[in-house]
Amino acid sequence: MILSDQNFTALFVTLKLASISTIVLLILGTPLAWWLARSQWRFKYIIEAIIALPLILPPTVLGFYLLISLGPNGPLGGLLKMLGAAPLAFTFTGLVIGSVFYSMPFVVQPLQTAFSGIGQRPLEVAATLGASRLDRFVTIVLPMARPGFITASVLGFAHTLGEFGVVLMIGGNIPGTTQVVSIAIYDHVEALEYSQAHGLAGTLLILSFMLLMIVYGANRRYAVGQP
Amino acid sequence: MSIDVRFNIQRGDFNLVVDTVIPNRGVTAIFGPSGSGKTTLLRAISGLEQCEDGYLKVGETVWQDNSWFVPTYKRKIGYVFQEPSLFTHLNVQNNINYGMTRAKCRNSVSKLPHTIELLQISHLLQRMPWQLSGGEQQRVAIARALAADPTMLLLDEPLAALGDEQKAAILPFLESVYKTLAIPVLYVSHSREEVACLADHLLLLDHGRLHAAGTVKDIFTDIDLPLAHQTGAESIIEATVAGYNTHFGLVQLEFSGGTFSVASASLPAHSNVRIQVLARDVSITLERQKNTSILNIIAVTIDRIEPETNAQMILRLVTGNTVLLSRISCKSAYDLDLKKGDKVYAQIKSASLLI
Numbered sequence: 001m002i003l004s005d006q007n008f009t010a011l012f013v014t015l016k017l018a019s020i021s022t023i024v025l026l027i028l029g030t031p032l033a034w035w036l037a038r039s040q041w042r043f044k045y046i047i048e049a050i051i052a053l054p055l056i057l058p059p060t061v062l063g064f065y066l067l068i069s070l071g072p073n074g075p076l077g078g079l080l081k082m083l084g085a086a087p088l089a090f091t092f093t094g095l096v097i098g099s100v101f102y103s104m105p106f107v108v109q110p111l112q113t114a115f116s117g118i119g120q121r122p123l124e125v126a127a128t129l130g131a132s133r134l135d136r137f138v139t140i141v142l143p144m145a146r147p148g149f150i151t152a153s154v155l156g157f158a159h160t161l162g163e164f165g166v167v168l169m170i171g172g173n174i175p176g177t178t179q180v181v182s183i184a185i186y187d188h189v190e191a192l193e194y195s196q197a198h199g200l201a202g203t204l205l206i207l208s209f210m211l212l213m214i215v216y217g218a219n220r221r222y223a224v225g226q227p
Numbered sequence: 228m229s230i231d232v233r234f235n236i237q238r239g240d241f242n243l244v245v246d247t248v249i250p251n252r253g254v255t256a257i258f259g260p261s262g263s264g265k266t267t268l269l270r271a272i273s274g275l276e277q278c279e280d281g282y283l284k285v286g287e288t289v290w291q292d293n294s295w296f297v298p299t300y301k302r303k304i305g306y307v308f309q310e311p312s313l314f315t316h317l318n319v320q321n322n323i324n325y326g327m328t329r330a331k332c333r334n335s336v337s338k339l340p341h342t343i344e345l346l347q348i349s350h351l352l353q354r355m356p357w358q359l360s361g362g363e364q365q366r367v368a369i370a371r372a373l374a375a376d377p378t379m380l381l382l383d384e385p386l387a388a389l390g391d392e393q394k395a396a397i398l399p400f401l402e403s404v405y406k407t408l409a410i411p412v413l414y415v416s417h418s419r420e421e422v423a424c425l426a427d428h429l430l431l432l433d434h435g436r437l438h439a440a441g442t443v444k445d446i447f448t449d450i451d452l453p454l455a456h457q458t459g460a461e462s463i464i465e466a467t468v469a470g471y472n473t474h475f476g477l478v479q480l481e482f483s484g485g486t487f488s489v490a491s492a493s494l495p496a497h498s499n500v501r502i503q504v505l506a507r508d509v510s511i512t513l514e515r516q517k518n519t520s521i522l523n524i525i526a527v528t529i530d531r532i533e534p535e536t537n538a539q540m541i542l543r544l545v546t547g548n549t550v551l552l553s554r555i556s557c558k559s560a561y562d563l564d565l566k567k568g569d570k571v572y573a574q575i576k577s578a579s580l581l582i
Binding site: 122124125126128132133135140143 | 275298299301303304306310314315316325329330371372
């Protein structure tokens with residue numbers, strides 16, 4: 001089972017996309033989840049519903065709207081054009097933006113659950129012991145929410161790996177730039193190149209399985225002995 | 228030096244209004260039934276409960292007024308919560324270090340071994356919180372609060388979550404901690420027994436209102452307040468060990484207005500002790516009895532007589548600076564024709580004195 005250069009490139013693009021998206025998701029999702037876990041705002045549920053939308057929406061719907069808004073005539077694309085930047089549709093950056101929207105609930109929800117689970121008390125204790133707000137977040141919230149962060153990263157990464165509809169809509173299928181594994185496999189099957197499809201599909205299967213195993217194994221070891 | 232406290236806190240239907248001065252030394256108990264606002268008051272003093280209408284001055288430092296609010300983490304307080312609340316991701320040593328490193332105070336580092344010894348937790352330092360019993364966790368929580376070198380120690384019913392046995396085991400630790408501390412201790416409790424053992428001053432709260440504030444012995448024996456009318460009504464007497472009767476295993480305890488003989492030979496000479504005398508253990512005679520097994524007979528003056536039920540009344544008796552409560556039947560009071568100002572004798576069995 002030998003992968004062609006094009007397949008290797010597709011695999012590389014996929015892993016790069018998933019990694020960058022996961023990092024962006026953690027950076028954006030952590031404050032968002034923290035706010036959702038702590039806020040008493042009465043209309044909070046509206047934000048929660050918006051974040052959860054990709055869970056039920058067909059990815060093509062999300063991709064379609066993103067394509068419209070990121071394209072040269074869309075609001076975001078138009079803004080970028082005015083600033084002298086190139087539109088984002090059919091670029092790798094566009095893919096990252098799409099993936100971030102698409103995988104947002106898979107990162108925010110585990111983090112929100114983890115943050116809520118910590119409760120008020122450890123933070124109050126830390127405050128009485130002289131820890132400032134930021135200090136409390138770094139030394140209490142982050143370590144106590146570690147299982148939540150692991151789950152969020154895995155789900156965010158894995159969900160982006162398997163992305164198809166959004167990528168197809170806004171990424172096109174440009175080898176080396178926006179062609180990801182799931183689309184490459186689809187192409188191979190369409191062209192009846194079953195051995196190529198086998199190679200790529202098998203690689204992704206083994207890769208995903210190993211990733212999940214490592215992460216759940218680590219999570220389990222961390223959790224051993226906890227009450 | 229003192230702590231000026233003025234709060235008006237509205238939380239739904241509940242309204243807490245407190246305006247008082249707390250002494251900056253000794254143990255002050257915040258005492259009252261559940262739902263009276265004790266915890267809310269303690270949280271307001273710590274800054275965990277924020278309210279617009281409040282004023283708080285500790286010594287010369289204003290912690291809160293209309294335009295100024297010192298956040299909790301800058302207040303240098305030690306706070307022990309009702310449940311142990313150790314950080315579950317840190318071991319005991321690191322829990323204790325958490326406040327200490329942030330206090331940036333050499334003083335606290337040098338005092339730490341003493342604190343650890345006092346609370347007997349040195350063998351637990353490397354353990355994780357979930358490996359400790361409830362009582363051990365609470366001892367660690369107390370050590371952690373003290374290690375941060377606070378200017379004030381706040382305790383919110385630290386024994387409430389513990390069983391009776393653990394409670395009895397930790398009480399002596401608290402007592403020794405209080406005795407060695409030079410900082411004010413505010414202690415929330417609804418246990419009369421704990422207050423009688425541990426507190427010097429008392430804030431009596433009920434339904435969000437401050438009923439009374441003063442020394443424990445004054446408030447316990449104030450007939451206009453509810454404590455003197457409860458089943459366990461008692462007087463608290465501060466006494467000094469004055470001598471021993473080794474032959475009979477008795478100790479002489481001297482207090483303002485008299486001496487008690489108590490069967491407790493282990494007390495060191497000249498040490499200060501606190502005696503609790505239950506009102507129902509004090510009886511009255513008009514003349515000093517001779518042929519009696521009762522050792523403690525003290526000349527007192529009747530200060531007040533207050534009927535409680537049809538059958539019982541409570542007497543407030545005074546000798547020197549000491550106040551004794553006595554609960555007797557109305558019939559006895561009628562038979563003896565007791566009146567305010569009468570000079571009578573109070574009799575207390577030595578076996579009923581609690582130290």
